[in-house]
Amino acid sequence: xxxxxxxxxxxxxxxxxxxxxxxxxxxxxxxxxxxxxxxxxxxxxxxxxxxxxxxxxxxxxxxxxxxxxxxxxxxxxxxxxxxxxxxxxxxxxxxxxxxxxxxxxxxxxxxxxxxxxxxxxxxxxxxxxxxxxxxxxxxxxxxxxxxxxxxxxxxxxxxxxxxxxxxxxxxxxxxxxxxxxxxxxxxxxxxxxxxxxxxxxxxxxxxxxxxxxxxxxxxxxxxxxxxxxxxxxxxxxxxxxxxxxxxxxxxxxxxxxxxxxxxxxxxxxxxxxxxxxxxxxxxxxxxxxxxxxxxxxxxxxxxxxxxxxxxxxxxxxxxxxxxxxxxxxxxxxxxxxxxxxxxxxxxxxxxxxxxxxxxxxxxxxxxxxxxxxxxxxxxxxxxxxxxxxxxxxxxxxxxxxxxxxxxxxxxxxxxxxxxxxxxxxxxxxxxxxxxxxxxxxxxxxxxxxxxxxxxxxxxxxxxxxxxxxxxxxxxxxxxxxxxxxxxxxxxxxxxxxxxxxxxxxxxxxxxxxxxxxxxxxxxxxxxxxxxxxxxxxxxxxxxxxxxxxxxxxxxxxxxxxxxxxxxxxxxxxxxxxxxxxxxxxxxxxxxxxxxxxxxxxxxxx
Numbered sequence: 001x002x003x004x005x006x007x008x009x010x011x012x013x014x015x016x017x018x019x020x021x022x023x024x025x026x027x028x029x030x031x032x033x034x035x036x037x038x039x040x041x042x043x044x045x046x047x048x049x050x051x052x053x054x055x056x057x058x059x060x061x062x063x064x065x066x067x068x069x070x071x072x073x074x075x076x077x078x079x080x081x082x083x084x085x086x087x088x089x090x091x092x093x094x095x096x097x098x099x100x101x102x103x104x105x106x107x108x109x110x111x112x113x114x115x116x117x118x119x120x121x122x123x124x125x126x127x128x129x130x131x132x133x134x135x136x137x138x139x140x141x142x143x144x145x146x147x148x149x150x151x152x153x154x155x156x157x158x159x160x161x162x163x164x165x166x167x168x169x170x171x172x173x174x175x176x177x178x179x180x181x182x183x184x185x186x187x188x189x190x191x192x193x194x195x196x197x198x199x200x201x202x203x204x205x206x207x208x209x210x211x212x213x214x215x216x217x218x219x220x221x222x223x224x225x226x227x228x229x230x231x232x233x234x235x236x237x238x239x240x241x242x243x244x245x246x247x248x249x250x251x252x253x254x255x256x257x258x259x260x261x262x263x264x265x266x267x268x269x270x271x272x273x274x275x276x277x278x279x280x281x282x283x284x285x286x287x288x289x290x291x292x293x294x295x296x297x298x299x300x301x302x303x304x305x306x307x308x309x310x311x312x313x314x315x316x317x318x319x320x321x322x323x324x325x326x327x328x329x330x331x332x333x334x335x336x337x338x339x340x341x342x343x344x345x346x347x348x349x350x351x352x353x354x355x356x357x358x359x360x361x362x363x364x365x366x367x368x369x370x371x372x373x374x375x376x377x378x379x380x381x382x383x384x385x386x387x388x389x390x391x392x393x394x395x396x397x398x399x400x401x402x403x404x405x406x407x408x409x410x411x412x413x414x415x416x417x418x419x420x421x422x423x424x425x426x427x428x429x430x431x432x433x434x435x436x437x438x439x440x441x442x443x444x445x446x447x448x449x450x451x452x453x454x455x456x457x458x459x460x461x462x463x464x465x466x467x468x469x470x471x472x473x474x475x476x477x478x479x480x481x482x483x484x485x486x487x488x489x490x491x492x493x494x495x496x497x498x499x500x501x502x503x504x505x506x507x508x509x510x511x512x513x514x515x516x517x518x519x520x521x522x523x524x525x526x527x528x529x530x531x532x533x534x535x536x537x538x539x540x541x542x543x544x545x546x547x548x549x550x551x552x553x554x555x556x557x558x559x560x561x562x563x564x565x566x567x568x569x570x571x572x573x574x575x576x577x578x579x580x581x582x583x584x585x586x587x588x589x590x591x592x593x594x595x596x597x598x599x600x601x602x603x604x605x
Contacts, residue, residue, distance in 0.1 A: 023190040025264040032201040035274025047238040051249035059302030066318040069365035072097035074271040079105040081323030081342040085419035093478040095444030098126035104336030107137025110192035113332040118182040121175040121196040129455035142178040150480035150559040152205040162457035176247040200240035204550035210239040221279040233276040269299040284393040290363040290370040378408040451501035456601035476555035486591040492582040502574040510562040510595040517588030531570040539563035
């Protein structure tokens, strides 16, 4: 009987391997801040993106594909198939980028069905467990969870276990290396690989070999309003795209090397419109706008084994459609029961001759809202545009098409009510408190979870904390900022916590401090427990001067090398409350600059 059982086991294993081999792999590339017009496939004659373009020539182009006006909402909508206001994503930093924990992701669906899952790059939907990508369905992760990162060369990035690793090389190349290693490791089983690039998001930083191609290049295709265009921003963005294209090519070559290309679904899109004024096909708006230019993205889907080549779909679609479509294409069940806003567009991909119902796609950011149908866009001011006859949104036809304007206006009002109810979103422009609230990017009211045995490291970056007294952020954009101007015993910084596990926590602080100012006594407190220590040694490195190809925007911090201070061990009780860092004695002018506090739950002895 034993030889028979062994033979049956071999047959069963061989069948399982064959079954796994038949299941398509999935790779999703997501560009950061690339406009529709940044690709040679879409008519840009100043840039060369042959590898990305090959996804279109070898697959299907979604010609009218809509995302959100900014980064984190698009990522949330792709991951869940649901509109981002449903899940608590209201901003791009200070915790506002987090998806509610009741949401389920596309990675959870693939993981539940036996796929290896990995994400490599910019996450931007929550930093602490269980908002962390490892808790949202990904077996592996490497990258940064913040909205943008201030270091693109030799960047400190986070690994699968929550440790910061100092890398070597350009950030896009480094994260692609990790994706390639993931594919290599899982080449004999189905995998879901998510590669959210960090470019062409600022800072304006690109390897010199790419910059040299564009440094003195005349820019002949100009922005819709050319007087608003910063030509070096355009040059750098296009150089970043050519680097990104090279990295896409590396992944496609890896698939070809292992004969995986035919049975791998590859998706490529961007998370919003261009992050500077540059050529975008004459569309109105850029990143942050809910007009066509702010929310239309390129989207290519290639699956050589099943999908037609060089097919273009004119029907409108969006990031919300990718979860239902990819699960349908692969035959896996989604995880979760919440209703989806997206549609399975696989019938369109295959070119099936069947009726396709009319639909509306809604875009919102701040207080702005627009609604898109196959033919029309109603903007936030109630202006109506025929997008077939007037793709640049130059002529308001609301007075001529009152029935359409009224119908879409009613739909927009109903959608706004469904998403927000009586809540009022902060305004990106305006007067008084609303304007200040938007500018300061106030800390989200949801608490920061701490203390999970399955992921004991919790990083508390400055962007998620609240500066008090004279303390302020190093820049207007919180994402990669650090706390500065800590000069008084009345100053403090606070993180609002939800401690999940009572126990001992090791505390470290990433800091800098001028050498003459070293020696301040600081106190970290939570509830009735306190930990004190000295800020020493002094550590005062210069700001990096080798990072930027073109000067970064004033709102983004110049970065430097931070030192790790081992403060000690604190006892935290399960429960909620503020974690407060303050100074008891300040012998010099400053206490220190603080990039992050890290709490590590220790194992019981």
